Amino acid sequence: MENIYKPYLMEVKEVITETPDTTTFRLQFKDPEVAKSFNFKAGQFGEYSVFGEGECTFCIASSPTRMEFLECSFKKYGKVTSALARLNVGDTIGLRGPYGNHFPIDEMKGKNVVFIAGGIGLAPVRCIIDNVLDLREEFKDINIIYGARSVADLVYKNLLKEWQERKDIKTFVTVDPGGETPDWKGEIGFVPTVVEKIAPKSENTVAIICGPPIMIKYTMPVLSKLGFKDEDVITTLENRMKCGLGKCGRCNIGNVYVCKDGPVFNYKQMKDLPQEF
Amino acid sequence: MNEINTIAKELLTSGKVNAVIGYIRYGNDKRTKPFIAQKPEEADKFVINKFILNNLAVYLTREEITKLGKIGIIAKGCDIKAIVALIQESQIKRDDVYIIGVNCSGVTNDFDIDFNAETVAGKCLNCEVKSPKLFDVTVGTLEDIPQGEDKKLKMIRGVEAMNSEERWDFFEEEFDKCIKCYACRQACPLCYCEQCIVDKSIPRWIESSASKRGNFSWNLIRAFHLSGRCIGCNECERVCPMDIPLSLLNRKMAMVTKDDFNYVSGMDVNAPTLVGSYDLKDNEDFIE
Amino acid sequence: MEEKIISKENLLKLCSDLLKNNVDVITPGEKGYVKIKNENEVALNSKTKHTKASFKEYIFPKSEPIIYYKKNQNDVEIIEPKVEEKTTVIFGAKPCDIRSINILSKIFNWDYKDEFFNVRANNTVLIGLMCEYADEFCFCTSVNLSPTSVEGSDIFLLPLDENNFAVRIVTEKGTNFLKSYENYLTPGNTEKSKAVEAAVKQPEKVFDAEKVKEWITGNFESEYWNSVGRMCLGCAQCAFVCPVCHCFDIVDEDYNYSEGRRMKNWDGCQFDMFTKHASGHNPRNDQTKRYRQRISHKFKYYPDKFDEILCTGCGRCSRGCPVSIDIKGIVTEINELAKA
Numbered sequence: 001m002e003n004i005y006k007p008y009l010m011e012v013k014e015v016i017t018e019t020p021d022t023t024t025f026r027l028q029f030k031d032p033e034v035a036k037s038f039n040f041k042a043g044q045f046g047e048y049s050v051f052g053e054g055e056c057t058f059c060i061a062s063s064p065t066r067m068e069f070l071e072c073s074f075k076k077y078g079k080v081t082s083a084l085a086r087l088n089v090g091d092t093i094g095l096r097g098p099y100g101n102h103f104p105i106d107e108m109k110g111k112n113v114v115f116i117a118g119g120i121g122l123a124p125v126r127c128i129i130d131n132v133l134d135l136r137e138e139f140k141d142i143n144i145i146y147g148a149r150s151v152a153d154l155v156y157k158n159l160l161k162e163w164q165e166r167k168d169i170k171t172f173v174t175v176d177p178g179g180e181t182p183d184w185k186g187e188i189g190f191v192p193t194v195v196e197k198i199a200p201k202s203e204n205t206v207a208i209i210c211g212p213p214i215m216i217k218y219t220m221p222v223l224s225k226l227g228f229k230d231e232d233v234i235t236t237l238e239n240r241m242k243c244g245l246g247k248c249g250r251c252n253i254g255n256v257y258v259c260k261d262g263p264v265f266n267y268k269q270m271k272d273l274p275q276e277f
Numbered sequence: 278m279n280e281i282n283t284i285a286k287e288l289l290t291s292g293k294v295n296a297v298i299g300y301i302r303y304g305n306d307k308r309t310k311p312f313i314a315q316k317p318e319e320a321d322k323f324v325i326n327k328f329i330l331n332n333l334a335v336y337l338t339r340e341e342i343t344k345l346g347k348i349g350i351i352a353k354g355c356d357i358k359a360i361v362a363l364i365q366e367s368q369i370k371r372d373d374v375y376i377i378g379v380n381c382s383g384v385t386n387d388f389d390i391d392f393n394a395e396t397v398a399g400k401c402l403n404c405e406v407k408s409p410k411l412f413d414v415t416v417g418t419l420e421d422i423p424q425g426e427d428k429k430l431k432m433i434r435g436v437e438a439m440n441s442e443e444r445w446d447f448f449e450e451e452f453d454k455c456i457k458c459y460a461c462r463q464a465c466p467l468c469y470c471e472q473c474i475v476d477k478s479i480p481r482w483i484e485s486s487a488s489k490r491g492n493f494s495w496n497l498i499r500a501f502h503l504s505g506r507c508i509g510c511n512e513c514e515r516v517c518p519m520d521i522p523l524s525l526l527n528r529k530m531a532m533v534t535k536d537d538f539n540y541v542s543g544m545d546v547n548a549p550t551l552v553g554s555y556d557l558k559d560n561e562d563f564i565e
Numbered sequence: 566m567e568e569k570i571i572s573k574e575n576l577l578k579l580c581s582d583l584l585k586n587n588v589d590v591i592t593p594g595e596k597g598y599v600k601i602k603n604e605n606e607v608a609l610n611s612k613t614k615h616t617k618a619s620f621k622e623y624i625f626p627k628s629e630p631i632i633y634y635k636k637n638q639n640d641v642e643i644i645e646p647k648v649e650e651k652t653t654v655i656f657g658a659k660p661c662d663i664r665s666i667n668i669l670s671k672i673f674n675w676d677y678k679d680e681f682f683n684v685r686a687n688n689t690v691l692i693g694l695m696c697e698y699a700d701e702f703c704f705c706t707s708v709n710l711s712p713t714s715v716e717g718s719d720i721f722l723l724p725l726d727e728n729n730f731a732v733r734i735v736t737e738k739g740t741n742f743l744k745s746y747e748n749y750l751t752p753g754n755t756e757k758s759k760a761v762e763a764a765v766k767q768p769e770k771v772f773d774a775e776k777v778k779e780w781i782t783g784n785f786e787s788e789y790w791n792s793v794g795r796m797c798l799g800c801a802q803c804a805f806v807c808p809v810c811h812c813f814d815i816v817d818e819d820y821n822y823s824e825g826r827r828m829k830n831w832d833g834c835q836f837d838m839f840t841k842h843a844s845g846h847n848p849r850n851d852q853t854k855r856y857r858q859r860i861s862h863k864f865k866y867y868p869d870k871f872d873e874i875l876c877t878g879c880g881r882c883s884r885g886c887p888v889s890i891d892i893k894g895i896v897t898e899i900n901e902l903a904k905a
Contacts, residue, residue, distance in 0.1 A: 311796045
């Protein structure tokens with residue numbers, strides 16, 4: 001009997017502590033057959049489980065162009081994330097997926113792309129950034145604007161360094177005023193302010209944005225002023241999801257099941273949803 | 278316009294209260310349902326009859342209602358016992374409620390049949406609070422409550438007569454029916470915990486599954502958490518969609534606390550709660 | 566659609582044969598839908614009141630394991646539960662109950678097929694019975710059903726008189742099922758059955774589901790929602806007795822430090838924990854918002870997605886609601902608002 005609720009078994013190969021409460025896991029499938037056949041697109045998510053504690057929803061943070069490891073990043077919030085944070089290299093977790101829709105990478109080809117992220121919001125966007133960078137020639141100008149409350153809250157610090165060192169993209173990292181360290185060389189200011197300063201051009205450009213609701217709330221008017229249309233701004237929605245299969249009803253908002261019709265939406269679709277997320 | 282409408286209207290018009298919770302008719306029947314009136318003209322809808330079953334005190338600990346300000350509540354004697362218990366447990370202040378006490382001659386769940394000793398609600402048979410003990414105003418006239426066989430007490434004696442194994446089997450059969458809808462908890466005026474123990478997940482004390490273990494743990498823990506507190510309104514049993522005789526446990530525990538500690542919940546606003554206090558004369562014969 | 570006649574005596578014999586063949590026969594009784602031990606317990610009276618709960622739990626259990634796990638040091642072994650392919654017959658359910666399996670099947674097979682549901686549904690034969698009950702909570706006719714609707718049944722029974730039933734064989738499953746009992750059946754009399762059908766009192770249609778859907782579409786922020794869910798206590802009685810409510814939760818339960826199971830349990834959108842995020846943020850943070858979701862999901866979101874109203878008009882939610890919230894009344898009021 002086919003069991004859609006059965007997870008794949010994953011081994012934790014590496015544990016990276018990004019910030020005091022954010023961790024990244026590098027995972028590999030325990031079954032080599034599954035490892036060969038597993039495929040996903042940037043933007044899709046999985047249900048990660050700690051057996052005995054429960055399941056939790058995170059995006060698959062690594063790019064599908066780099067299949068050696070599957071990565072996921074999470075912040076310690078509740079029962080399952082706290083249990084995940086206690087795990088070590090060699091432990092086994094479960095993964096169900098990939099679920100949901102994905103970033104429209106094919107529609108983005110030939111265009112400029114600007115990535116805007118805040119705090120842990122970089123995790124769901126990082127998969128598409130790496131995916132785009134691995135196919136660099138297919139895209140035009142690329143801008144990455146990322147900010148966090150303070151230097152300690154920046155995630156993927158090693159990746160940020162990598163991106164900043166590349167000559168074929170522009171990367172701007174900012175911290176909130178007061179969050180800088182004495183030797184900080186990056187930008188200082190809230191993400192919306194930095195976006196306004198950088199003023200990425202909107203013509204033939206797709207913007208991908210992810211971060212805390214308040215950051216999105218203040219960045220959207222800036223993008224609007226710069227000429228971005230709502231259909232060209234894409235985001236991924238963090239919502240309470242449970243089954244990931246469009247059945248349990250938890251993520252239902254309006255006519256949409258976030259786990260099936262999302263989690264990637266463009267801003268126009270987001271505005272059409274009843275505002276209850 | 279009846280006495281109740283006049284009183285409720287006056288309370289709202291004068292601003293003595295910001296809202297009145299009571300019962301209104303619904304459908305074609307004499308059936309009633311809870312209603313909250315905030316405008317004086319809405320007070321015309323209130324009724325008092327034999328079908329005012331709900332214990333409206335359950336709304337007094339809900340933030341959506343308390344944020345409205347001082348609340349007037351139409352309450353029968355049993356409902357007032359719940360209000361007293363809530364005051365004893367410092368969940369509401371006496372000044373926050375205006376109690377419209379109902380002189381009650383019994384209620385029933387049977388709408389189509391005559392009101393008599395057979396159909397009157399079980400809890401009414403031994404009622405000591407027909408005439409409310411705590412109130413700001415009273416309505417209604419007292420009549421005799423028809424006296425019938427106390428079927429629940431008979432059931433309790435039946436279970437008491439069982440040995441451990443029979444008792445376990447009896448409760449297992451009953452609790453197997455449970456679907457974990459928590460209607461019992463939501464309808465209970467004394468289940469006001471902001472986070473119920475069954476909803477705590479770190480750690481998981483009581484399983485949420487409607488499995489044998491989950492059902493047993495849930496129903497037993499609720500009976501324990503209500504021991505010495507339950508005022509016997511029987512709402513839990515009335516609302517259970519699976520007809521589990523929940524009042525068996527609660528009433529038995531109330532009998533135990535009366536016998537062992539001479540305490541009856543919900544009778545005296547100034548009395549300390551049973552589990553929240555100790556007396557040097559407390560029964561200790563179970564410690565050896 | 567083929568039609569036959571069966572006598573009451575033979576219907577009981579059929580039932581007795583099923584029981585002898587170790588088939589589970591589930592019928593609506595006084596204590597709800599129960600597995601019968603004796604053919605005389607089977608429900609053949611079309612005038613009885615609805616049971617308090619639907620038969621949903623026999624096809625979508627209130628609590629069931631979806632995987633078992635065994636931990637051994639760092640390793641984990643997953644054991645999959647098997648759903649028994651046991652033939653089950655739901656005998657004598659009203660059209661409002663029987664229809665539920667078709668409606669639920671849509672979401673349980675949306676792209677991903679939930680075999681826990683499918684195996685049970687495929688092995689269940691649904692025998693419907695015409696309904697002559699109808700009280701003030703019923704509204705099947707407003708949701709495209711009727712007391713004589715065969716939709717959703719494999720076999721449908723109409724009482725022709727004291728001792729005989731018309732047998733409408735609706736699906737192939739029904740045909741195959743009756744192959745073993747052909748000798749109990751006699752040729753049908755469609756004239757007589759149509760006459761019986763026409764004489765059944767239909768509940769009055771009280772709202773237009775399309776207009777209701779339209780109103781809900783444009784009125785998410787309407788003041789009306791504040792009054793509707795006000796007195797709701799926030800239990801899940803309505804969702805759990807409903808034949809088509811299907812929201813569920815997935816939780817892990819340990820037996821001990823190394824073994825446990827992952828359970829799929831019924832859940833309800835009226836619970837305040839349903840949409841609560843781990844961060845503490847709750848997009849539906851009061852009862853009126855949660856009640857709005859219930860009505861909207863049933864009468865707009867599910868119909869838009871699956872072309873089915875997520876309601877069969879059985880009225881159980883209203884009959885059982887501790888505070889008498891009446892879904893028929895609410896949707897009728899919305900219909901009035903829509904007309905205005």
